[in-house]
Amino acid sequence: MFRAVRRTLATASGLAGLLRHGLLKSSFIPSQDVRQWRDLTRLRKKYVHSVGDYRKRTHKLFESANIKIDSVVSDLFGVTGRNLMHLLVTDRDRLTLSDINPVFVGSSGVKKRNCSDPFRASLRITTGSF
Numbered sequence: 001m002f003r004a005v006r007r008t009l010a011t012a013s014g015l016a017g018l019l020r021h022g023l024l025k026s027s028f029i030p031s032q033d034v035r036q037w038r039d040l041t042r043l044r045k046k047y048v049h050s051v052g053d054y055r056k057r058t059h060k061l062f063e064s065a066n067i068k069i070d071s072v073v074s075d076l077f078g079v080t081g082r083n084l085m086h087l088l089v090t091d092r093d094r095l096t097l098s099d100i101n102p103v104f105v106g107s108s109g110v111k112k113r114n115c116s117d118p119f120r121a122s123l124r125i126t127t128g129s130f
Contacts (some may be wrong), residue, residue: 058085077103 018024053075053109062069062076067088073081082102087095 015024019026059070059076069076069081069084073084075081076085080103083105084100087099087103092099
């Protein structure tokens with residue numbers, strides 16, 4: 001064991017001598033700007049990943065509540081999807097088709113006619129009314 005420590009010290013002192021005389025190239029240390037950009041990139045990646053996790057949890061929450069909202073909207077976090085989620089979380093005793101119709105925005109108006117059946121069925125199962 002003493003021999004290994006002695007070799008390590010000899011190697012370290014040998015490397016220090018080589019570095020002192022300029023025979024070794026020092027390791028790369030990026031500038032402050034590059035380090036800040038790398039930190040910001042890592043932070044952004046972490047945030048994007050956590051947003052994806054929250055979206056998956058929201059989809060799973062609707063699936064566990066037996067609300068098949070994916071059959072109604074293609075993007076749950078688009079304007080129409082957010083409007084539908086807001087409509088579902090408001091305190092109402094009954095939801096009618098006249099409550100659901102203004103929720104649809106843009107090209108999802110075509111789906112408005114097709115959505116009433118699955119949306120009604122899922123609401124009937126979860127709330128017991130509609």
